[in-house]
Amino acid sequence: xxxxxxxxxxxxxxxxxxxxxxxxxxxxxxxxxxxxxxxxxxxxxxxxxxxxxxxxxxxxxxxxxxxxxxxxxxxxxxxxxxxxxxxxxxxxxxxxxxxxxxxxxxxxxxxxxxx
Numbered sequence: 673x674x675x676x677x678x679x680x681x682x683x684x685x686x687x688x689x690x691x692x693x694x695x696x697x698x699x700x701x702x703x704x705x706x707x708x709x710x711x712x713x714x715x716x717x718x719x720x721x722x723x724x725x726x727x728x729x730x731x732x733x734x735x736x737x738x739x740x741x742x743x744x745x746x747x748x749x750x751x752x753x754x755x756x757x758x759x760x761x762x763x764x765x766x767x768x769x770x771x772x773x774x775x776x777x778x779x780x781x782x783x784x785x786x787x
Contacts, residue, residue, distance in 0.1 A: 689758035693721045696728045696759075699752040705734075706741045712749065716776025719767060726760035728753050733772045742766070 700718055701711045712718050712732060720731040730753055734742055746764055754762035774787050 691723045691726060691728050691756060691758040693723055695756045696721045696723065696730060696753055699756045700730060700732075700749060703745065703748045703752050705745065708735070710777075710781065712745075714778045714781050715772075716778065717772060726758055727763070728756060728759045728761075729763040729765065731765045731767055733767055735772055737768050 697713055697718065700721075701713045703712045704710060705712070705715055705717070708715065715735065717733050717735070718730060719733055720729075722729045722731075730749060732746075732749055734745065739745070746766060750762050750764045753759060753764060756762075774782065777785070777787065
């Protein structure tokens with residue numbers, strides 16, 4: 673099984689699986705902000721996901737433009753998107769528009785953090 677609990681598919685079958693936004697979002701749940709130890713989706717850092725055939729593109733942000741782990745987070749996010757069955761081309765763009773704020777964190781997690 674892979675990190676998000678799927679059974680491994682052969683490369684031939686993997687290429688034939690239709691890519692969905694939900695599958696890309698689930699893959700991005702495996703990428704964590706190392707300082708907060710929470711995933712990009714829960715933190716509200718995933719701004720957009722576009723799927724066009726076998727190409728998947730995610731637009732993400734960081735909690736701060738000066739994030740020391742930016743390179744690693746971007747690398748991990750691209751690897752996560754590329755791991756989705758059916759994805760042959762993965763792109764991850766970084767944006768700071770609009771700037772991330774704690775209000776983007778999932779309400780349940782925000783509550784547990786006392787925010």
